Amino acid sequence: MPKNKFQEVIFTIIMVFFMVYAMICYNISLNTGSMTNRVFLDAxxxxxxxxxxxxxxxxxxxSKLAFGCAMRMVDFKNCHPFSRILAISVPSVAFMCPLMSLAATILFKDAGNQxxxxxxxxxxxxxxxxxFWQLIYAGPIVRFIFRHIFPEKENAKGTAATM
Structure with missing residues (x-):
């Protein structure tokens, strides 16, 4: 979807917001034992x-690791776009979840010797x-938003104009 570094930054910012905010809400709910309106503000x-x-x-x-994994899983030139999305999203979650859980454990949990x-x-x-949040909600929502910020026609014109 992103065609250049600027678009990659924007895409990543939007994805980070949707994923991190939802995961924070989820973790606050787990920690407090309930989902309340207050969770949305605390997040x-x-x-x-x-x-x-x-x-x-x-x-x-x-993103570089996930893309590398995706390139080994599917042929980007000949595969269906949904296969491409899955091939990038699955390793992305597989890498980000333990890393972000590590950050949360360090910053917000009093783990001690455990x-x-x-x-x-x-x-x-x-x-x-x-x-599931990434595959079913955040990914599609972020791609929808991104497509409306950077329509393909505009991308194609911008690319052709710079050649």
């Missing part, structure tokens, strides 16, 4: 911390939510 406080961490991890590390166990438990709780 913004953590988003200020976790959002930049997610952006840095995704933009500089995970650090590894708490991190693994956090990852195990987060993975199903992150996986």
């Amino acid at each position: 913004f406080h953590e988003l200020v911390i976790m959002g930049p961490i997610a952006f840095i991890l995704d933009f500089f590390l995970v 650090f590894v166990a708490v991190w693994l438990q956090t990852t195990a709780f987060n993975f199903p939510m992150a996986f």
Whole structure:
């Protein structure tokens, strides 16, 4: 979808917002034992911390790893676009979930000498939510928003004009 570095930055910012905000809401709900309207407000406080961490991890590390994995799974030139999306999204979640769970364990959990166990438990709780949220909601919503910010016609004209 993104055609240049600027578009990659915008796409990553939008994806980080949708994924991280939802995962923070989910984790606050797990920690408090209930989902309340207050969770939506409280999540913004953590988003200020976790959002930049997610952006840095995704933009500089995970997106490259996920794309590399995807290139080994499918032939990008001949596959259906949905296969391409799955091939990138699945490794992205597989890498981001443990990394973001690690960050959350370090920053928000008092794990003490049970650090590894708490991190693994956090990852195990987060993975199903992150996986399905990404594939069913966040991914499609972000791609929809991105397509409306950067329509393909505009991208094609911009590319042709610079040649």
